[in-house]
Amino acid sequence: MAQGVIADNWSLQDISTLFLEGLDKEKAGEIIIDENQHSYKPISIAVTQTEALFDFITDLVLRDEILVDERFADAWEGMDSPILNAKKLGVVRAYPFLSKSDEIAEIREEISDRICSTESLRVAHKENVDGWNFNKKSPHKLLSQTLWGGAGMCARSYVYEKSYTPHPLRKRLFINSGFMLPAGDAVHQVSSFLNDQKVKVSEKLLGNDKLFSTYINIPAIPIRILQESQSAEQMISIALQMRDDFQGLRDWLKMFQNAISEEDTKAMIKYRKQLDSASQYIDKKIGYGASSSPVSMEAGIGIFKIAIKGNPLDSLKNQFGIRATLNKLILGSSGREEIRKYVKMFGVDGSATGYEIENSFIVKG
Structure with a gap:
């Protein structure tokens, strides 16, 4: 079974616009919940x-395929952006999800109700539904696109048993409203694992001062792609080339996903143990040694050399295969230089927009 994910055409439209027109300096509205009322935060x-x-580029490298709804794919397919290269190779594929429109519609309404966690959301959403049924117009367009559209994509994910990577505004609404997506996705689990481990490394190496205690934490795959790219336009082609480098990890993720989907507890434990082993290896690498296994550290070039009293076989296993791949992603750059390279590629270095982008990836210690 292909390790696929459903993505929003909205996301691909935004990415295509980014490549063709540059970073948009305007504001959108994040739907936030406060005291049982929703509002829009710039x-x-x-x-x-x-x-x-x-x-998108994380999914491009770690997934077999990215599926979008064919009915709305014209939002980006007509734009001459680098994403079309992924479509030509079949990695991004339009799919007729609405062939099961009745099932999707029923589940979409159930999910919409769950996302409407406040009375104000319920009222505004009902106005959108009534407006659409009356004259195909929704009075609260951003809310409709974010909530109703997001619920529809979640319904597609449920009906077709595929994971879903939502548009950032939809993702924020889900989080802010308390709506949770299913946890059974291997790529999301491993991506979260990598992010957590990278934060742990930064905290250990940079300290936890009350004032100076923030760290840049860029996702691991985009860091690698930015390191290899000389221009913004190259990012998609580099990601496609990098699929070969990460074929082993992609195969491992597929087997992990099969174990999750089949609820094979024994197999799931096996894959989780490999993540635990990598985590323990990182702990030793950065100096989190147990009292019974004292750690000595020696500065090296770009990485720590370490001598430990521990399980030599486990340490050896972390030098090869999937664990070695994960460790390299964790112990690589935090992303500070890469995000600055990114904003420079788009010509917004030294600007408020560049600062906003860099600041959005800050993690507080």
């Missing part, structure tokens, strides 16, 4: 464009 479109791009 958020930089450049930030959501960047997040959408980073999510």
Whole structure:
């Protein structure tokens, strides 16, 4: 079974616009919940464009295929952007999800109700539904696109048993409203694992001062792609080339996903143990040694050399295969230089837009 994911045409449209027109310096509206009321908080479109791009290239490298709804693919297919190269190779594929429109519609309404966690959301959403049924117009367009559209994509994910990578504004609404996507996705689990491990490394190496305690934490795959890219236009082609480098990890993720989908507890434990082993190796690498296994550290070039009293076989296993791949991603750059390279590629270095993008990836220690 292909390790596929459903993506939003909205995301691909934003990414295509990013490549063709540059970073958008205007603001969008993040739907937030406060005291049982929803409101719109300004958020930089450049930030959501960047997040959408980073999510997309991560999926491009780690997934077998990215599926979008064929009915709305014209939102980006007519734009001469680098994404079309991924479509030509069959990695991005338009799919007729609405061939099961009745099932999707029923589940979409159930999910919409769950996302409407406040009375104000329920009222505004009902106005959108009534408006659409009356004259095909929704009075709250951004809410409709974010909530109703997001619920529809979640319904597609459920009906077709595929994971879903939502547009950044939809992702924020889901989080802010308390709506949770299913946890059974191997790529999302491993991506979260990599992010957590990278933060742990930064905290250990940079300290946890009350004032100076923030770290840049860019997702691992976009860092690698930015390191290899000399221009923004190259990012998609580099990601496609990098699929070969990560074929082993992609195959491992497929087997991990099969174990999750089949609820094979024994196999799931096996794959989780490999992640645990990598985590323990990182702990030793950065100096989190157990008292019974004292750690000595020696500065090297770009990485720590280390001598430990521990399980030599486990340490050896972390030098090869999947664990070695994960360790390299964790112990690589935090992304500070790469995100600055990114904003420079788009000509917004030294600007408020560039600062907003960099600041959006800050993690507080």
